[in-house]
Amino acid sequence: MLDLHYWPTPNGKKVTILLQELGVAYNIVPVNIGRGDQFTDAYLKIGPNNRMPVLVDHEPADGGGPLSVFESGSIMMYLAEKFGKFWPQDVRGKYEVNQWVVWQMANQGPKTGERGHFSRVDPKHGDQAYAQRRFNDEVHRMYGVLNNRLYDRPWIAGDDYTIADMIAYPWTASWELQGIDMGEFQYFKRWWDTMAARPAVVKGMAVVAGPPEDPATVTPEERERRMKLLYNQRARPAPTA
Template sequence: MIDVHYWPTPNGKKVTILLEELGIPYRVVPVHIGRGDQFTDEFLKISPNNRMPAIVDHEPPGGGAPISVFESGAIMLYLAEKAGRFWPQEPRAKYEVVQWVMWQMANQGPKTGENGHFRRLGPEQGDQSYAIRRFGDEVHRLYGVLNNRLYDRRYLAGDEYTIADMISYPWTVNWQGQGIDIEEFKYFKRWFEEVGARPAVQRGMAVAAGITEDPASLSPEEQARRRALLYNQRARPAPAA
């Protein structure tokens, strides 16, 4: 059994998609990031960067004590390697996949996240036009990277569906909210529709973590508390000796 410390964000859904594709039993452990569950001592033991997702594998390869893994890219590599699926090990094919996993972690996820962050800020936060244009243009460029990659191949790493596709897909589902016209990227659109039609992808995307909140139902005070919790974090002090 694998414990998935999870909240239904694109980063969390990468992992549930892979687990659904693999058919590996797992248990969702909710990490309510608005409430601040990611800062508990228990969670920090398995995810020192205070970010979800993280997993604990109670039946690791070779046996022994449970293995915990944090960072969604590392989790994808770990699970695919353990199962021997969705990550070919022949060197050329292997690193076709690895480079796209790294691309997603270093480019698509962070830049799309910043784009969404600045688009969500209200006027009380000041003029965000430069930031919206900066990250909006970068996200547009990244969709172009996907589109150009997919014009002559079925999937990101070639003709085989791999974790490179699974890790990238959840960050593209909200293309409209990211200011993207999907019709501009026809090769990406073909891939997006094909991946999104997979039953395991649909199941992984639908995984919940408790009661879904309507952000509009939160009081202004609670919204402000959560913004202070999630944004502008500074270093945590080291534990006392």
């Protein structure tokens, strides 16, 4: 059995799309990142970066005990290799996909996340105009990177649908909220429309982790606790012997 420690964000949905495409059984373990579940000592043992998702494979190929994998890109490569789909293993095909998985992890995801963060910053923290402009421009540039990549091929890595496509799509699902004019990026739009119509993508994007929390049930004290826990994080002290 596969346990996916998950919350329905773009980083979580990358993995659920792949699991749906693979058609394999998996179990969702909710990690409420707004509440701070990712900071518990138990979660730290499998997710040392205190982020979501984490995959735990209870039947790894080596026959040993449960194997945990953190970081969504690594999880996707692990699953694609385990099940022998969506990731070619010849040297050229493999690294054609790898470079786009790394591109998404190092560029598209972080820059889009920063755009969202600085667009929501409380005015009490000062003028955010430069940060907002920088990350708006970076997100726009990322759409251009994909558009230029897709002008002469159906999928990001070439002729075949791979984890490179699955990992990039969730961060583009809210393109309207990101201020993107799809009319600027016709090749990206063709790819996006194709992705959005795939049944497994639809199912993967719809995976939830329990009922949504009612904000009215969160006390002021709990909101304050969460703010201190989730924002302006610094290094955690190392465990003592």
